[in-house]
Amino acid sequence: MDTQALSAFIEIADSGSFTQAGLALHLSQPAISKRITMLEQQIGQSLFDRIGRRVRLTDAGRTLLPYARKALQDIEDGRRALSQLHDQVAGRLSIGTSHHIGLHRLPPVLRSFTQRYPEVDLDIHFMDSEVACEGVLAGKLELGIVTLPTQPLAQLTMQTIWPDPLSVVVAPNHPLLGKRRLRLHDLADHPAVFPDENTYTRRIVTQALQQHDLTPRIRLATNYLETLKMLVGIGLGWSVLPDSMIDESIRRLRVPELAMHRDLGCVWHQNRAASAAARALREELGQASIAGSR
Known part of the structure; x- marks a missing residue:
């Protein structure tokens, strides 16, 4: 199965909307629909019931969803593990952050990071801190730079930066x-x-x-x-x-x-391999924390 089609399937299942999925994946609605049609043809079953603007998973969709999540996460974990085999810090790094942190805290950190590691393709998503933490736990994001949760979350490692x-x-x-x-x-x-x-x-x-x-x-x-x-x-x-x-x-x-x-800081999944780019950004954030405490 095509990983892009699986990504579209998961995004629609999570958002309940072809339109919202297209916005999240930076795709037009026809492009999203085409991917789902291709996936449905591959498995020979319909994945969604479309009733007006409402989209619901069919029995086949509900059955496929956990396997699709695992398949994409395994591929992502493999990509991150492979990135650790060489010294070059490169590749895509998906992070989620709040608008406040993105405006007031991150600019000098990201400026330094991108100058030091120009081969990293930063995929930045602006969202509520709570949503970013969920994205890290679900494997959609590798790092969250957020207002830290008031209570510990299982499988989420937290580091205070500011x-x-x-x-x-x-x-x-x-x-x-x-x-x-x-x-x-x-x-x-x-x-x-x-x-x-x-x-x-x-x-x-x-x-x-x-x-x-x-x-x-x-x-x-x-x-x-x-x-x-x-x-x-x-x-x-x-x-x-x-x-x-x-x-x-x-x-x-x-x-x-x-x-x-x-506390504002960084969160990541404690049980998933960290890419070289993620480790490098965590180090950059650690330096920002040290500088701020002086």
Whole structure:
């Protein structure tokens, strides 16, 4: 069976959409459909039921899926193992990272890495940290450079690269800035804009607030921290953001009872062979961690 057809099959099964699979694989919908048609002809059975825009696996599709995943993972593991047989650091390296890390942390690391290893073909996917961790566990990504999970995940090795303190932030003209004796529960009297509830960052913030029996009045939520910063800056609500994002557009609200932080770092599958390129990027990230601690 053609590996490209298997990749398309798995992506459609995971996303439930030919369109989304095409976007993920950078293919047109006709190209995705052609690959599936070819695969169905090879096995002699239909893999998907198409009902309007909804796509569901047939019995044959559900039976094939775990074998397809294993076949592609075995091929990928073989490629990575072969890359260790020579000294040259080259080939494709698939990584997932969040938009925040991609904007604020990764540029100098990737600049140095690509200058040192020009033969590496970086395949970078921007996504939520939680999705990137799932991609590493599923074998779709070799590395995730993410907000680290709040709890250990089985088979996932984590390395902290950048400690990331968090603070309560408000607009420069927010009424809480003028209070002489700010109490923690004063926050509950004002609307908040928060990270999406499914994110690791939201879990960290929620846990810290729950320890003080504080329930925020959340006006809206989004998983883009840059968007939250803008919303805070125009006065839509208070939020909790990394200290590294604080500038003249927002102000830190000093709340001594709250000490929050998250860890940004690298994750990889502990039971799968690492390519030479992945090991080299992990070393580059380690150097960034050492430089940041000085």
